[in-house]
Amino acid sequence: MRIVYTARKVNLRDNFKERVEKKLQKFKKLFSEEAVVNVVVTLEKNRQTVEMTIRDKAMVYRAESTMPEMNDALDRVMDIMTRQIRKNKTRLEKRIKTGSLNDIIADIPEGEIEAEDEYKVVRAKQVIVKPLTIEEAILEMNMVNHDFFMFLNAETNDINVVYKRKDGNYGVLEPS
Numbered sequence: 001m002r003i004v005y006t007a008r009k010v011n012l013r014d015n016f017k018e019r020v021e022k023k024l025q026k027f028k029k030l031f032s033e034e035a036v037v038n039v040v041v042t043l044e045k046n047r048q049t050v051e052m053t054i055r056d057k058a059m060v061y062r063a064e065s066t067m068p069e070m071n072d073a074l075d076r077v078m079d080i081m082t083r084q085i086r087k088n089k090t091r092l093e094k095r096i097k098t099g100s101l102n103d104i105i106a107d108i109p110e111g112e113i114e115a116e117d118e119y120k121v122v123r124a125k126q127v128i129v130k131p132l133t134i135e136e137a138i139l140e141m142n143m144v145n146h147d148f149f150m151f152l153n154a155e156t157n158d159i160n161v162v163y164k165r166k167d168g169n170y171g172v173l174e175p176s
Helices: 014-027 070-087 089-093 100-105 134-143
Strands: 002-008 036-044 047-056 059-067 148-153 159-164 170-173
Touching: 002 014, 014 036, 014 070, 047 070, 059 070, 134 148, 134 159
Parallel strands: 002 036
Antiparallel strands: 036 047, 047 059, 148 159, 159 170
């Protein structure tokens, strides 16, 4: 597992990096050697945000927490990651080494998180995909009061999705 650190408006100390590596040890059995962990720490006023993204093959896990102390935010991020892994336990067991998942999720009480065996699709919708610029797609999304909008990018001729982020800005999903 390779760990990439990004610090925004803060200097990361070695003891924080060691703590991250120690906490990620319990996930090491779940992911391959090619897995990449991105840890982004941001300082804004008296709040510190820790974001962690684990990418391994087709699996992506992401968690974020903002707290007054960096270590508290890290602990919360690790709790969120553990819960995500537990929630997706049945799907993950097909992809990862057997037995290692049970070691990870043993820390969480059984009744605290429901294990979902299947996703429930409650609606399927046909959409007309028309060529638009990103700005036009954002305008359309805001007009229909949705958080995301699928469109055919007029510049690249690919299907893209624009979405509204928690911070009020916008993002674009593009195929790679």
